Amino acid sequence: MGIRKKNNKNPPVLSHEFVIQNHADIVSCVAMVFLLGLMFEECEFAQPLDLDDSTILGHNECAIMQLSFLIRPHYVHFYAYILFVSWILGGSEETTVNYFHYGLKDVATVFFYMLVAIIMHAIIQEYMLDKINRKMHFSKTKHSKFNESGQLGAFYLFSCLWGANILVSENLLSNPVSLWDGYPHTLMLFQMKFYYICQLGYWLHAIPELYFQKTKKEDIPRQLVYISLYLVHITGAYVLNLNRLGLVLLVLHYFVELLFHVSRLIYFSNEDRQTGFTVWAVLFVLGRLLTLSLSVLTVGFGLAGAEKQGLNLAEGSFNVLFVRVTVLAAICTTQAFMMWKFINFQLRRWREHAQTQTLKKKPSSSKSKSKKANGVNGSVGASGADSPRARKEKSS
Structure with missing residues (x-):
């Protein structure tokens, strides 16, 4: 017997079937590129609280970090300071609440x-x-x-x-x-x-x-x-x-x-x-x-x-x-x-x-008709169930 060739189950790279089978992995790689922007903190920004208005892009890390703007919501409008009472300590603390609005970014x-x-x-x-x-x-x-x-x-x-x-x-x-x-x-x-x-x-x-x-x-x-x-x-x-x-x-x-x-x-x-x-x-x-x-x-x-x-x-x-x-x-x-x-x-x-209900009723009605024809339900005909069916004579 000759050696059987193995069928190549993997579709060609960048074909439709390849993209469909591996689309999650491809998208994950693209998302990882954006997440790399969170790993660099060497940039200096004119307004540290809002990275949307950054002005210094001198290093390569800065260019990569700009990818992080896809991840976080933008357009921080102002910071509202809220004074609340701590029920455990009986003191007060200041917390900040960020409010946002929408924009093209x-x-x-x-x-x-x-x-x-x-x-x-x-x-x-x-x-x-x-x-x-x-x-x-x-x-x-x-x-x-x-x-x-x-x-x-x-x-x-x-x-x-x-x-x-x-x-x-x-x-x-x-x-x-x-x-x-x-x-x-x-x-x-x-x-x-x-x-x-x-x-x-x-x-x-x-x-x-x-x-x-x-x-x-x-x-x-x-x-x-x-x-x-x-x-x-x-x-x-x-x-x-x-x-x-x-x-x-x-x-x-x-x-x-x-x-x-x-x-x-x-x-x-x-x-x-x-x-x-x-x-x-x-x-x-x-x-x-x-x-x-x-x-x-x-x-x-x-x-x-x-x-x-x-x-x-x-x-x-x-x-x-x-x-x-x-x-x-x-x-x-x-x-x-x-x-x-x-x-x-x-x-x-x-x-x-x-x-569905009609189809369920049809077999039951046909069964009842056949039973009546065979002499069940109290009516026995002359050629009913009591008399066996006559056999056909074989032709010589």
Whole structure:
């Protein structure tokens, strides 16, 4: 026997298959280059508290350190000194709270955290979802849906907990008037700004993931529509200084979506467990109504009666009629689109359930007819079950 040649399973370097298989490692190497900027501290800056305005770039280390501006949030506005009482020592201490606003350099930070989201996506896929898929032996359709629900479920859970923590810490739930009071809300705490940066980074990472995950061509338009809706609404809330309202609506929406994806994961493990979908359907409708109510209350009434009116880009105020109407129209159109998709989804589920019930009834009805024909159920015919079937004579 001749020696069999080994098949080269490794795809050619820089081919499509190579990039897809190793995209997490490639992105990790790119992110490591940016992280190198945190290792050098030899630069001298004109304003040490804000590295955005650095002016001395004399050394090579300085050029590398400039890469660190992608990692940290920018535009520190001022430092507020807070005097609080220590309950243990009975003394007082001074702490500083950094407030931020947005700017063009946030685009670089969003890009870096988009790379981080791609890496986290690959880690969850390889170390969690792929192991479960190998044990459950899903079909191709269930495999893709399970991966989608697993990834989005993890993201929604993390975003809900983080967003709820910000809402509680800033007393936005206990004081709804703060959603529009004091507009424009140009200054944000670190958590608020970082939350929006991470949200934009995650939904931007979903676009190259369509290529990395080999998404079917017929599913790409649907995915792009949802990704675009998230990016438009989150960016709008961030740029128009409606970050408080946007945070409340995001947490509300993410909670409902989290329940759906958890219900779908439970359904894949056991198809008889469908109670979660019923609870999700009720909360979905309530979530849409609450979203519309908060939007109309904040944008339609709260901002309309605010002290600062007019368009002032220097102060970050967009409180004019055209902007308010555009924001409400965008929110209402999106909610109507989601309700339309929800109704179609429920109708499709009901039709599939009705077809399943019909198929289950057909075999039972055919069995009962055959039993009646064979003399079961008390009626025995002349050529029924009591008389054996006559054998055919063999032709000689």
